Amino acid sequence: MGILNTIEALSKMLCSKPMTVKFPYEAIEIPEGYRGEHELDIDRCISCNLCAEICPNRAIEMVELPEEYKEKYPKTYPRIDLGKCCFCALCQDICPRKCLKMTKNVFLSTPDPAGVVKNPLPKEVK
Amino acid sequence: MNEKELITIEHIEPIMPEDTDYNFYFGPAHSGSGNFGVKLRLEGEMVKSARADPGYLHRGFEKLMEYRVPMQNAVLSDRICVFEALNWNLVHAEAVDELTGVEVPQRARYIRVLMAELSRLQSHLIWYGVMSLGLGFDTGFKVAFGYRDYILDLFELITGGRVYPAGYICPGGVRRDLPDGSENKIRRVLDQIEEMTHKMQDFDNIAFSKRMKGVGILKTEDAIRLGATGPVLRACGVKTDVRKDDPYEIYNELDFDIPVREEGDAYARYLIMGSEMEESIKIIKQVLERIPKGKVREPAKITPPSRVKLPEGEVYVRNEIARGEGCAYMRSVGGKEPYRVKIRGPDFLHMIPVLEHLLKGVQIADIPAIYWSLNICPADMDR
Numbered sequence: 488m489g490i491l492n493t494i495e496a497l498s499k500m501l502c503s504k505p506m507t508v509k510f511p512y513e514a515i516e517i518p519e520g521y522r523g524e525h526e527l528d529i530d531r532c533i534s535c536n537l538c539a540e541i542c543p544n545r546a547i548e549m550v551e552l553p554e555e556y557k558e559k560y561p562k563t564y565p566r567i568d569l570g571k572c573c574f575c576a577l578c579q580d581i582c583p584r585k586c587l588k589m590t591k592n593v594f595l596s597t598p599d600p601a602g603v604v605k606n607p608l609p610k611e612v613k
Numbered sequence: 614m615n616e617k618e619l620i621t622i623e624h625i626e627p628i629m630p631e632d633t634d635y636n637f638y639f640g641p642a643h644s645g646s647g648n649f650g651v652k653l654r655l656e657g658e659m660v661k662s663a664r665a666d667p668g669y670l671h672r673g674f675e676k677l678m679e680y681r682v683p684m685q686n687a688v689l690s691d692r693i694c695v696f697e698a699l700n701w702n703l704v705h706a707e708a709v710d711e712l713t714g715v716e717v718p719q720r721a722r723y724i725r726v727l728m729a730e731l732s733r734l735q736s737h738l739i740w741y742g743v744m745s746l747g748l749g750f751d752t753g754f755k756v757a758f759g760y761r762d763y764i765l766d767l768f769e770l771i772t773g774g775r776v777y778p779a780g781y782i783c784p785g786g787v788r789r790d791l792p793d794g795s796e797n798k799i800r801r802v803l804d805q806i807e808e809m810t811h812k813m814q815d816f817d818n819i820a821f822s823k824r825m826k827g828v829g830i831l832k833t834e835d836a837i838r839l840g841a842t843g844p845v846l847r848a849c850g851v852k853t854d855v856r857k858d859d860p861y862e863i864y865n866e867l868d869f870d871i872p873v874r875e876e877g878d879a880y881a882r883y884l885i886m887g888s889e890m891e892e893s894i895k896i897i898k899q900v901l902e903r904i905p906k907g908k909v910r911e912p913a914k915i916t917p918p919s920r921v922k923l924p925e926g927e928v929y930v931r932n933e934i935a936r937g938e939g940c941a942y943m944r945s946v947g948g949k950e951p952y953r954v955k956i957r958g959p960d961f962l963h964m965i966p967v968l969e970h971l972l973k974g975v976q977i978a979d980i981p982a983i984y985w986s987l988n989i990c991p992a993d994m995d996r
Contacts, residue, residue: 506759506762507759515766517769518769518770518792519792520770520773520789520792521769521773521774522773522774522779537917540917540918540919541684541685541915541917541918543681543685543688543689573688573777573779574774574777574779575688575779575780576773576779577684577685577688577779577780577915580788580915581914581915581917589773
C-alpha cells in the first residue's frame with residue numbers, strides 16, 4: 488500500500504510544474520499598485536509639504552533645487568531618503584496632485600550610500 | 614559556613630560526581646528558536662527547570678505610537694508580528710474606530726475580515742512549516758512555505774506588498790479597494806490551500822505523530838491559570854473564540870465552527886491548526902459570496918497630521934488573531950496622537966509562563982515539538 492502511494496505521488500509530482508521560478512531568468516510578474524521606488528513629477532508638484540508631514544519615518548525633506556533650475560522651480564520639493572523609507576505609500580495617497588507615485592521598481596540595493604537619497608530634479612535631467 | 618560543616622564536607626569521599634546537572638541554552642541564536650532564548654537546567658537528558666529569556670526583539674511600539682497620528686500608527690502596527698501583520702492592523706484600526714466613533718463602510722468590513730482570515734491562513738501555514746522543521750520533517754516546511762507564497766501573491770496584488778501591508782486595514786476602513794479580478798484569484802488560491810490541507814493529512818505519518826502525541830500536555834486548569842488563549846486553549850478542551858464570544862466586524866453574520874480538542878498535547882494543537890484552516894477557508898468563501906459594493910473608507914481621503922484630532926476617551930478592543938487573543942488599549946486626551954497605547958499579544962503568556970510550565974520534566978528531544986506547537990512569535994511577545 489505504501490509503495491502504491493509512493494508511485495502515485497511520484498507520477499503526479501513528475502507531471503506537475505515546479506512551485507518556483509528560475510530567477511533572474513524568469514520572475515513572477517509584479518502587479519499594478521506595487522509599492523516600489525518613488526517617482527516624482529516635479530512639474531505638477533505644488534510644494535504643499537503633505538508628503539513630508541505624513542511620512543511615519545521622516546524620510547521626506549522639502550529642499551530647494553540647485554541654482555541652475557531655481558528660476559523654473561522656485562519652491563521646495565521632496566527629497567526622499569530610501570534608506571529611511573518603509574514603502575508605506577502614505578505620501579502617494581495623500582498627494583493632492585498625484586505627482587508622487589510609487590513604481591514597480593524593486594531593485595534598489597546599491598553599494599553607494601549617496602545613491603539611496605533621491606533628490607528632486609527636473610524630468611529632462613533624469 | 615561554620616567549622617562543623619566544613620569538617621563534614623572534608624570527610625565526604627568523592628566516589629562519583631552526583632551532580633550531573635548542567636545548563637543548556639535553547640536560543641537566542643538557535644536556528645529553531647527565533648529571537649528568543651530558554652535557559653534550561655538539565656539532568657542528563659531531562660529538563661529540571663526552564664527559564665524564558667525574552668527581550669531580544671523589543672522595538673518599543675507602545676512608546677512610538679505616542680508620537681504618531683493613527684494613520685502612521687497603522688503602518689507601524691504591521692511590525693508587531695511579522696507573521697500576521699493584517700490581524701494586528703485590524704486590532705489597531707478597531708481601537709481607533711471605537712475611539713473616534715467612525716462608521717466603517719460595510720464593504721470595508723467585509724474586506725477586513727477577508728484579509729484577516731487570509732492572514733490567519735498564511736500564519737497557520739508558517740506554524741505548520743516551522744513545526745515540521747522542529748521535528749526534522751523538512752519536506753513539510755518547504756511545502757507549507759511554498760503554499761504560503763500563493764497567499765503572499767494575493768497580498769502583493771491587494772495591498773501592494775508581500776509581507777508588510779503598510780497599514781492596509783487602517784482607521785476608517787481599508788486603504789484601497791480590491792483590484793479587478795482579485796475575487797477569482799482568491800478563489801483559485803483557496804483551492805490551492807485546500808489542496809495543502811489534504812497534503813497535511815497525508816503527511817500525518819507515524820514519525821510525525823509519535824513525536825507529538827502525549828508530548829507537552831497542558832491541563833485545562835493550568836491553561837486558564839497561566840493565561841493561554843486561542844488555539845492553545847482550544848486544544849485543552851475550552852470552547853472559546855473572540856469571533857464568537859465577542860463578535861467584531863461581520864463575524865456574527867458568518868457561519869463557522871470552533872474546533873476544540875480534549876487532549877491538550879502538541880498533537881492536539883497541531884490538529885486544531887488544520888481544522889482552523891478549513892474554517893478560515895469556509896469564512897472567506899462566505900465573504901466572497903456576500904461582499905457588497907460601495908465605499909471602502911470613511912473619510913475617503915487621508916487627513917493631514919496637523920488636522921487630526923482624537924476625541925478624549927479610552928477603549929479596549931480584543932480580536933481573535935491566529936495565535937490567540939490580540940488586544941489593544943488606547944487612551945486619548947484630545948490631542949492628535951494617542952496618549953497611551955498598550956498592546957496585549959497572546960505570545961507573551963504562551964512563551965513565558967506556559968512554555969516554562971510545559972518544559973519542566975520533558976526530554977531534551979521534545980523541546981522543539983513543544984516550543985513550536987505553541988505557535989509562538991518572538992516579535993509579538995517583545996513588541
